[in-house]
Amino acid sequence: MAEVSEAKVVSQRSLRRRRRELRHRAQSLVEGATDPWEEVEEYETDIPEGEEDEFIDEETAEVADHEEVIEFTYTIRELCAEMILGYVWWSLVHAIAPMIWFYPLNELEISGYEAFVITILSPIFTGMSSLLHFSGTIHGLAFWRVLSLVGVASFQAPTTLIRLVMLAFGCGTAMLWFCGMIWSKDPKERVLSFWGLILGLFLLLVLRISYVTVNPIWSDVTSNRVILLIAVIATLDRVYTGYMMSISQSGPQSKSSTEPQDSQVSGPGWFVVSLGFGALLFLTHDVFGEVSLVCRWAVSGYPHTGPKPNPWGASVIVALGVGVLLSRYQWTSNLFWWLIGCAGAALLYFAPRYWSLVGGLMLGVYTMSIWPAMIDRLFCRPVARTLTLANLVYIVLFLGSVWVVAYNFVPGGEYTRERTHVLLGIIMVFIGLALRTKSTPDVKEAYGKIKKEEKVNDDEKHPSVQPSSKRKPLAVKFNNVAFLEEHGDRFWFFRTHVIPVLVCIIIVAVVLMAVRFHRLDYPTPQKEDPKVFSAMIWTVHFAYDNVGWPSFERAAQMINDTDADVVGFLESDCSKPYLGNHDLAMWFEERLGMYSDFGPSTRDHTWGATLLSKYPIVKSLHHLLPSPEGELAPALSATINISGNLVDFVLVHMGNDRDNLDRRLQAQELARIMDESPNPVGVSGICDIIPRKS
Numbered sequence: 001m002a003e004v005s006e007a008k009v010v011s012q013r014s015l016r017r018r019r020r021e022l023r024h025r026a027q028s029l030v031e032g033a034t035d036p037w038e039e040v041e042e043y044e045t046d047i048p049e050g051e052e053d054e055f056i057d058e059e060t061a062e063v064a065d066h067e068e069v070i071e072f073t074y075t076i077r078e079l080c081a082e083m084i085l086g087y088v089w090w091s092l093v094h095a096i097a098p099m100i101w102f103y104p105l106n107e108l109e110i111s112g113y114e115a116f117v118i119t120i121l122s123p124i125f126t127g128m129s130s131l132l133h134f135s136g137t138i139h140g141l142a143f144w145r146v147l148s149l150v151g152v153a154s155f156q157a158p159t160t161l162i163r164l165v166m167l168a169f170g171c172g173t174a175m176l177w178f179c180g181m182i183w184s185k186d187p188k189e190r191v192l193s194f195w196g197l198i199l200g201l202f203l204l205l206v207l208r209i210s211y212v213t214v215n216p217i218w219s220d221v222t223s224n225r226v227i228l229l230i231a232v233i234a235t236l237d238r239v240y241t242g243y244m245m246s247i248s249q250s251g252p253q254s255k256s257s258t259e260p261q262d263s264q265v266s267g268p269g270w271f272v273v274s275l276g277f278g279a280l281l282f283l284t285h286d287v288f289g290e291v292s293l294v295c296r297w298a299v300s301g302y303p304h305t306g307p308k309p310n311p312w313g314a315s316v317i318v319a320l321g322v323g324v325l326l327s328r329y330q331w332t333s334n335l336f337w338w339l340i341g342c343a344g345a346a347l348l349y350f351a352p353r354y355w356s357l358v359g360g361l362m363l364g365v366y367t368m369s370i371w372p373a374m375i376d377r378l379f380c381r382p383v384a385r386t387l388t389l390a391n392l393v394y395i396v397l398f399l400g401s402v403w404v405v406a407y408n409f410v411p412g413g414e415y416t417r418e419r420t421h422v423l424l425g426i427i428m429v430f431i432g433l434a435l436r437t438k439s440t441p442d443v444k445e446a447y448g449k450i451k452k453e454e455k456v457n458d459d460e461k462h463p464s465v466q467p468s469s470k471r472k473p474l475a476v477k478f479n480n481v482a483f484l485e486e487h488g489d490r491f492w493f494f495r496t497h498v499i500p501v502l503v504c505i506i507i508v509a510v511v512l513m514a515v516r517f518h519r520l521d522y523p524t525p526q527k528e529d530p531k532v533f534s535a536m537i538w539t540v541h542f543a544y545d546n547v548g549w550p551s552f553e554r555a556a557q558m559i560n561d562t563d564a565d566v567v568g569f570l571e572s573d574c575s576k577p578y579l580g581n582h583d584l585a586m587w588f589e590e591r592l593g594m595y596s597d598f599g600p601s602t603r604d605h606t607w608g609a610t611l612l613s614k615y616p617i618v619k620s621l622h623h624l625l626p627s628p629e630g631e632l633a634p635a636l637s638a639t640i641n642i643s644g645n646l647v648d649f650v651l652v653h654m655g656n657d658r659d660n661l662d663r664r665l666q667a668q669e670l671a672r673i674m675d676e677s678p679n680p681v682g683v684s685g686i687c688d689i690i691p692r693k694s
Contacts, residue, residue, distance in 0.1 A: 404419050613640050630662045
C-alpha cells in the first residue's frame, strides 16, 4: 500500500509540473511570445495559494490543448519515420543470408563467400568509446543509416558479387546503427528507436502480405528505388526532428533533478544476455519473418491440409501484436511464462496441423512479449562484447538451421541431421537463462559506481547534514529502453503512440489478407478430352535465377506460356531464413490461379516439393522416402479431378547418385506407392543421376 501511495504522489507531482509547464508556455503565447520554446522573458501568472492545480483560464487552456495536439502529432511523425527505418533494418538483416546462400547452392559445397557474414559482427568496433559516443549522436545515427542504405541499393548492382559486397557493407553499418540507438544517451531517442524497430517488423510483415510473401524492397527495381527514396527522407526527417528535440531540451529546466538516470554499469551476466538476445533475434527471424511460416510448419496433405497460409497467416500477425501488448507486464520475464513459450515451441514442432498452429501462436505471443525485457538487459551490459557475441550466436544458430537440412554436404553433418528440435531447445534455454538476469544493475552497486561523485558533491555543499555513513542509501532509478516515464506514467508513450500505430498496422494486414482470400476461387477449365493433359516438372532452385536475383514473375510468365495443366516444383521450400522466408506455393497459386499442395512440411528437413494444378486436388499424401545414408528425399502423391476423371500424380526428388542404398530403397517405395494407386498414374521427378557408359 505504501508503494502505491508513493507512486500516486509521484504521479500527481508530475502532473502538476506538466500543467505548470503547459500553462507557462501557453501564457507566453497569449501575452505575446512568438515561440514558447525560446528562452524569453518569463511570464508569471498570479495564482491563489492552494488553487494552482485547478486554476487555468480558458484562453490558456485552449492554447495548452493545442500544444498537446502539436506534441502528439510531432511524436507520431518521429515514430513513423523510425518505423520505416526499422523496416529497412529488418530487411537488411533478413537479406544477407539468402544472398550468401546463392553461392554454396550453385556449387553444392562451402564456397568461401560465407565469410561475408562476419560483417554483422561490426559492433566489436564500438569497444572504442569515441565510436560508440559518435554512434549515439544525431549525426552519428544519420551517418550509419545513410551508409546502410548502400545495402538497399545493392539490388541494383550490375553483378552478383558487387551486390553481395554492398549488401554485406549495409548490414555491417546497420548493426552499428543498432548500437547507436539502443545505447543512446538520450532516453527518448532510445524509446523511439526501439519501438520503431518493433513496428518496423510489423510493417515488414504487412508489406510481405501485400506482395504475397515477397519483401517489396527485394522484389523489383521500381519498388526498391521507391523504398530507398522513402528511407532517405525518413533519415533526413529524423535528423531534423532530433535536432529540434535537442534544442527544446537545452533549456535550464530541461532536466529535472528527479529524472531517472541511465545505467552505465557493466552489469554481470553479459555473457548469458548475449546468448539470449542472439537466440531471440534468430527465433524472430526464423519462425516469424513472414506470416505464412508457421502454417508451413503445420501443413499436411489433402483433404485435411491443416492451416492454410491464407487466411490463417492473419492469426500469426495478430498473435505477435498480442505479444507486444503484453510486453508491458513484468511477469513476461518469469519462469512460468517461459514454460508457456517452451510449450508453444514443442507444439509447433511435434503436434499435427492445427495444434501445431496453436503452438506457433503461443510462441509468437511469447516471442514479442519478451523483446522489451531482453532489450533492457542488453542495454545494461557493455555494448561491444555483448552485442558482438549475440550476433555470433545468431550466426551459429543460422548455420545450425542449415546443417540440420544440408547435413549431407557439410562437415559434421552426421551429428546435426534432422535435429531442428534440438536447435529449438537451445534457443529456448538461451532465452530463459537471459531472462533470469537482472534488467538493471544492483542498486547498491549502481549507487557506488554512478552516484559516488554526486554524493561527494552533496556532502561538500551540505556539511551540516548527518554523515553519509549514517545516511540511508538513496534509491537510484534507471531509465529502461522500452518504457520511459512521461507525465507520471511509465506507459504513457506506449499507450498513446505505439498501440494506435500497431493496431492500424494489424487492421491493414487482416484486410489485405481478406482481400487476397476472396480471390482464391479459381475457375476450372473444361477439357474436350479429359484423358489428355499436360504436365511439367522444374527444379525451381528456390526462385533464384542463374545470377542470384529473384525470378518470380519471369517464372510465372514461363509457366503461363507452357499452358501446363499440372506443374511440379522441386527445391521449392523457401520457408527457411537462409532462403528468404518465402512461400513459393502460395505466391504461384495466387499469381497463376492454380490449386497448390505444399509438402512435406518445413519441419521435415527436406528441400520441399510443390504441386500446382488447374484442377481440384482431391487428396494427397506427403512422403519422406527412405534415406538412411544421404539427405531426405521428399515425394508427393496426389489425386486430381480432371474434368470428372481421377488421375494420380507422383512428384519425387530422389537422393544423390552417390547414395546407392538410399536410391534403391526409394525406388522400392515409389513402386509401392504406384502399385497401390487405383487410378491412372503420372510420374514426374528428378533422379539426380550422371549418365555413364554401359
